[in-house]
Amino acid sequence: MIFYFSGTGNSKWIAREISVVQHERLISIADEMTNPDAAFQYRLTDNEMIGFVFPVYSWAPPAIVMDFIDKIRFENFRNPYMFFVCTCGDEVGLTVDIIKKAAGKRGWSFNAGFSVIMPNNYVCLPGFDTDPKELEEKKLSEAVPAVGHINALLTARESDVFEYRKGSWPCFKSRIINPLFNKYQVTAKPFFATDSCISCGLCEKACPVHNIRVVDKPVWGEFCTSCLACYHVCPQLAVQYGKATRNKHQYFNPHH
Structure with a gap:
């Protein structure tokens, strides 16, 4: 069971690639959060994994993803294999720490987590724009083997594997800039x-x-x-x- 949130398609593409290889159900977080009849309760089949795929917004998970994690409940939850993949233009700040903490509050523990560098799409502040075409194509090309590597680790049910780029000044970016972003830019x-x-x-x-x-x-x-x-x-x-x-x-x- 893979839950994903995506705006311009980066996270949706990765979620779909993983769901095909892992033979897992694909569920849109946005569809669930906008469905007035959603119960946010999901029954796991035996040996079914749980995954979350989402973009990094201002060095943290999007608010809609965090809200969704707070709402969902699982039936037949027997210590399933859990993972997350976050997409980013370059670095993730404290995104991994934040989502691990959110999972811990629910009594969950992630076995694996990854970041995948994808083309930039944030353009709403001075100095922010999409990548030059050559860099965009390079990122898209390199994402293919990166997702293949992730799928190999997921297939093997590897645990305690966390591969991501935190970047510089992560506390400042995720603890100071991100709350301001959520307050004024969202x-x-x-x-x-x-x-x-x-x-x-x-x-x-x-x-x-x-x-x-x-x-x-x-x-x-x-x-x-x-x-x-x-x-x-x-x-x-x-x-x-x-x-x-x-x-x-x-x-x-x-x-x-």
Whole structure:
């Protein structure tokens, strides 16, 4: 059983690759969190593993992932093999420590955890943009054997294996910057559509939490995760985030 959250497709691609090789069910965290009838209760089959795949947002797991972990309950929970994979543009800060602690509060223990470097997609602050095309292609190419390596370890049910890049100043980034990010940047308020909008509806379809409705132009609700799928999927670059995304570029995982 693999739970995933994804905006621009990086984590979805990895979750799908793992689910195919491991023959595990694939469940969208966003779909569960936006389903008013969701019970957040899941029955495990014998020898079924539990995995979480998600992006790193400002050096920590996305709030929606942390909220989901707090809600879920398992039936037939008999010390299953548990793992996580987080995608990042470069480094993860204290992401591993944070999700391990959240699991510990639930009485769980991860057997393995990994980070996979994928193309950058965060563009909503000065100095932040997508990767140059050459670097984007390099990251995508190197991600294939990286996921293959992870699958090999998962197949062998390897334990106490944690492979990730924490990076510099992890405490400052995850303990100081991340709370500020969640407070001030995880909001749909600055989003708007320019006159280039053709009302194609791709932004509405791409939003994992169904926070967009196209009425002539897109209208954003209040349940935004700051995944930026709407910005990156727009064929006209009509979706903008205040002035921060002027002259910025787009990225969407080609395998999504």
